[in-house]
Amino acid sequence: MSGETRTVAAQDAAAAGAPFVIHGYEETVAHDTRWNAHAHPWDELLWNGRGASVAVVGARAWTITPTLGLWMPADTVHSGSAVAGTWFRATFFGRATTPSLSDVPVAVEITPLLRLLLERLGDTSLAPGSRAATEAMVLDVLTPSPRELLVHVPTSPLLRPIADAVRRNPGDGRTLSRWAAELGVSARTLTRAFNAETGTSFARWVAGVRAQHAVELLSRGWAVEIVAEEVGYRSASAFGAAFRRTTGLTPGAFRHR
Template sequence: MRPTGAAPRAAGAQGGAAERRRLPSYAAGEIEVPFVALPSAEVIPRDTFWEEHSHPTHELLWNQRGSSSVTVGARVWTITPVLGLWIPAGAPHSGWTPAGTWHRAVQFGIHAVPSISERPVAVGITRLLRLLLDRLGAEDLTPSERARTEAMVLDLLAPAENELLLRIPESPLLAPIVEAVRADPADGTPLAVWAERLGVSTRTLTRAFHAETGLGFSRWLAAARVQQAIGMLARGEGIEEVAESVGYHSASAFGAAFRRVTGMSPARFRDQ
């Protein structure tokens, strides 16, 4: 592919008409490719939604600049310059890429590269890995130089310890909550109020969130807010403005939530 997401609104569209791109769906290995690793790059000119598709090759996605998202089923991964996503061959996915994102991708032939995971998984994009991937894009590499570079890339590919992953509940019971939060992450409606509106107990809603996401409502809400904040930080917006936009009354409270989800401060993330 290129980057992807569930639907423009759900993946973080900023409004206005988005470009839609369609790519074919292939099973793993359905088309034989002559390469081990084939890189590509594109600065995305408009907000772009990539409709669901799949590749005959494994794919590594990351961004040289900006953030985007990839959706697989009910899971939405955020992609940044320091955290990419490995998508195994044949895995259906869609995605969202805001205008101005410098998108990077590498396709890996399954005849030469075993998948590092049976499912999509985050990959840390270290400085060394980035340099090696840049080198693969050089047109003047000799066959032996390319083979050595590919071997070093494969040695560095491994699942990351952390991933920017948001699981989207799919039950009709939770749909109104999910829709409200994804439309406006600053929505601060307490769970007790939602329970009253939906005619159930707060315990029922809590159990439903745990069953579908592995998180309680508060932690899921924090993850949804951080996912939105990442895109804003990647566009260079100020930390205090981002904090307010996603529902935090102070930059310090936002910073604490951001660190719990990502393992780093908003300032460090923006610098990277």
Template sequence: MVTRDIRSTPAAPPRPTGSSSRGAVDSRRLPLYAPGEIDVPFVVMGSAEVIPRDTFWEEHSHPTHELLWNRRGASSATVGRRVWTITPTLGLWIPAGTRHSGWTPAGTWHRAAQFGVHAVPQLSDGPVAMEVTPLLRLLLDRLDTEELAPEARSRTEAMVLDLLAPARNELILQIPESPLLAPVVAAVRENPADTTTLAVWAARLGVSTRTITRAFRAETGLGFSRWLATARVQHAITMLARGEEIDDVALRVGYHSASAFGAAFRRITGLSPGRFRSL
């Protein structure tokens, strides 16, 4: 590995709905590196870990580009005010030197691949969701688990680089920064089943519904309803990835029926909840 792994007392990060344990949260502190600060000898190097307890990864950065995905379960990574959901089919490409933190629920089979900046072109200026296809997973597994001759390894690495492609749908939530929206954001992230309407929020905050809507659009690019649906789907994905029943998940993220939940889930992800859980 190119980074150190130091466990420390957790800084009480927010725990998403559906978190599997009421016990302590592991907190991992990693270094901050500039791009290429460490001259690594590899093109691609992978790692895998089944996460034993809910784990918060404090803000850090790598000297290498990083691809995150999961063999099992769903997790999240935060860059600035943006939160990406990571699944077995939807990974996240993080350019070298990009500061990010993460949340990985207990039981997640966490995968990561580091890419040397000397050998890999910059795929994007910032983080981008990536398609993790069955073929890409097989090739990355081959690099991690097989003793390959130099020529075979080079061919496999070249195929990996050729398969890296942005995802058609990305599960990203922009967190507003304005003090006006802070109570709304806190309530929804703590309890996605919160049923407070836009009109009620406006009355509580002493502003018009139009003011709240404008603020959400200015800071997130989404209206309140779409932002709320995205936040709920992010919570739901973690629960679905653990195998929880769709009807139960629907209720726990604020939908009165599985059909209403399914429609919202498809609008955000392009998949039905059942199809997502079968991937």
């Protein structure tokens, strides 16, 4: 991704004791944008009003959308990127005033109710009592989601060539058997390696990579039929079925509006 690269300055750990409960930040990026590896002294909920972004922690990459956010615990080093036109939202939770949803990154479904509550907190004229009530409701409805657009990127010498090729070209149609032949190992060896390193099968890992890439292209306004071909499916219907299995939503839900 070409475009703008931003550096997030280190933040004073003493700021973790700041008395705020929930504080929001939002911005629409004009260009494809990357953020360097950084951490915050507060818990953070990453979500989008529009478009797609990615948060990376170690070898794990989560795609964030208007319906699927990510809880980033305080002091977790992460980097990120966003597609041009993305309206990204970051909601910070004061560690001194709120319990942490999780001590590891977890997906959060951005339900219509949660979205309305978070947007209400952006009203600077909100009375203190109304703000406190809204913050309490946010904390009440904020829960981890069983769905997530997560890809664990393998880094071992055995799997790295596969990971690099598929992430560079999600339409790469080479099967596990074909990869095994090219790498001079057995298909069983690759199967074990994928399960051990990514926690899933080769086929599901590829589907996850394709779904993440598809979300980015759909957010850029690409037609579903073109995206289907780009990420390796023979038809829009086959792509739609696979996309729904992976994300729980139709491709149309991610089209840029």
